Amino acid sequence: MRNAVITGSGHFLPENIIENDYFLNHTFFDEKGEKIQKSNQETIQKFEEITEIKSRRYAEPELQNSDMAAIAGGRALQDAGVDKETLDYVIVASNYGNISHGQGLADLMPSMSARVKNKLGIKNNACRPYDMTFGCPGFNEALILATQFIKAGLAEKILVIGSDMISRAVDPYDRTAMIFADGAGAVILENKKSDQECGVLHYLTISDNLEELDYLTNGPSLNTEYKGASKSVSMKGRKVYEYALKKVPAAMHRLIEQAGVDVKEIKKILLHQANAKMDHAMVKRFYKLNGISDAPKDIAPMTVQDFGNSSVATVPTMFDLVRKNQLGNHQFYPDDKIILASVGAGMNINALLYHFPAE
Incomplete structure (x- = not known):
C-alpha cells in the first residue's frame, strides 16, 4: 500500500529574542479605542500568567518570510537526503506571504511557494508550487493535501512548509500583539510502500x-x-x-x-x-x-x-x-x-x- 511518511524535517527560528519587557513602553488601547489605564507592568504580568509566554522570536529586518521558509525547507531536504529536483510539489502555508519590514503590506504575488522554489534553486518545471492559506492550521492542512496527493498516486515526494512573520502584521497598540512571533518549519512527505499502514x-x-x-x-x-x-x-x-x-x-x-x-x-x-x-x-x-x-x-x-x-x-x-x-x-x-x-x-x-x- 502507499503510505505518506515524513522522511525529513527542519525549522528556522530568528535569532532576535524579544522578551516581555520589550512592551513596557508600548501604549495599549482597548476594543473601544480608549487607552488602557493600568500599567504596562500589570498588563504584561497578567498576559504572562495566562499565556505563559516569556519571549518570542522576531525576524531581522533584512529577512523575508520566504527566506525563512526556504531555509527550513532546505534543512528538511538535507535531513531526508532528498534531491530537490525530484520533488513533485512545494506546498507552503502562510497567512501574509512576504511583509517587508516597516511596511505592513502583505505580498502574495508571486506566490510564497514559487518564491521558495526559486530560493531553493529548483529547476524542475514539473515541480508545482502550491500555496495554502488556512489560518494557523495551514501547515496541517498542507500536510493533509500532500497526503491526498501521495495516496492517490499523484505524487511521490512533497516538501511541506509552514512559515509566517506575524510580528510584521500586528497592531502595536493591541495587547494581543504580545502573542505573535516569527518562524518556519518544514517536512518532506514521501510515498513509502509497505504491507504495514504507517x-x-x-x-x-x-x-x-x-x-x-x-x-x-x-x-x-x-x-x-x-x-x-x-x-x-x-x-x-x-x-x-x-x-x-x-x-x-x-x-x-x-x-x-x-x-x-x-x-x-x-x-x-x-x-x-x-x-x-x-x-x-x-x-x-x-x-x-x-x-x-x-x-x-x-x-x-x-x-x-x-x-x-x-x-x-x-x-x-x-x-x-x-x-x-x-x-x-x-x-x-x-x-x-x-x-x-x-x-x-x-x-x-x-x-x-x-x-x-x-x-
Missing part, C-alpha cells in the same frame, strides 16, 4: 465560517490615529478561547474514534501553540472525553513559552525539535502514534493521526 493514518478538518468568521481577522488599529498599516491582526480573544476549547478536543476525539485507535495508544499531542492555558485545557478536556480524568504527564510538548505563536510554523517547528531530541525530554519512537492538531482564523480546525514506521 505515516499519516487519518485526518479531519472542520470549518465554521458563519459568525465565527470574524473571531480572528484583519482590522484597523485600536488607535484611530495610527498611521501605520491599514490592516493588522484583530482577535476576539474570548471568542477564540471558547471556540477552541469546545471544538478542538471534540475534533481530536472524533479523529481517533474514526481511526479506531484507543487514546492510550497516543504517545504525543502536538497542538498549535498560542496560549498555554488554552492548550493545557484542551488536552485535559480531550482526555475527559475519552473517560480519563487527567492527561498523561508530558503528553503535549510546549514551545509557546519561549517562541510565542508563530502561526503555521508552530506545529512543524515543534515536530522537528522533538524528532531531533531538542525539546527537553520529549522524543518520538518507532511505532509511536501521535496527533497533530490546530485551530485558527476562519475559524478552521484540523487534526491528523500520524504513525511512525516500526523499525
